Amino acid sequence: MFEVNEDAQNDEDLADAEQMEESNQVALAIKLNGESSAYECALCADERTSAEGLELFLADTWDLVCDECGRKYAPLLMALMDLGAAAEGYAAVRDTVSPADND
Ligand SMILES: [Zn+2]
Numbered sequence: 001m002f003e004v005n006e007d008a009q010n011d012e013d014l015a016d017a018e019q020m021e022e023s024n025q026v027a028l029a030i031k032l033n034g035e036s037s038a039y040e041c042a043l044c045a046d047e048r049t050s051a052e053g054l055e056l057f058l059a060d061t062w063d064l065v066c067d068e069c070g071r072k073y074a075p076l077l078m079a080l081m082d083l084g085a086a087a088e089g090y091a092a093v094r095d096t097v098s099p100a101d102n103d
Helices: 004-023 067-073 075-101
Strands: 028-033 038-040 047-049 053-058
Touching: 028 075, 053 067, 053 075, 067 075
Parallel strands: none
Antiparallel strands: 028 053, 038 047
């Protein structure tokens, strides 16, 4: 006679393992892109133009990856990229405001 609960627990373990495998499928990295250029996303082959500055690459390569694939495979890294962009925007606004303060 087996408890039904045991089956449920096994299913949960299996789901965890599957999730782990999926997140390890593609390793991405944020790197400093030297110059803006046209590229094909290394994952979906979409044609894009990279921006100078922080961009997403396949880990250990200089193969650019588009925003959509970044969000799909590395949402955490994309969140960091968004933070970086927000900080740049803040600096730009601060620079335009500061001359008035010197008056
Ligand atoms: Zn892509």
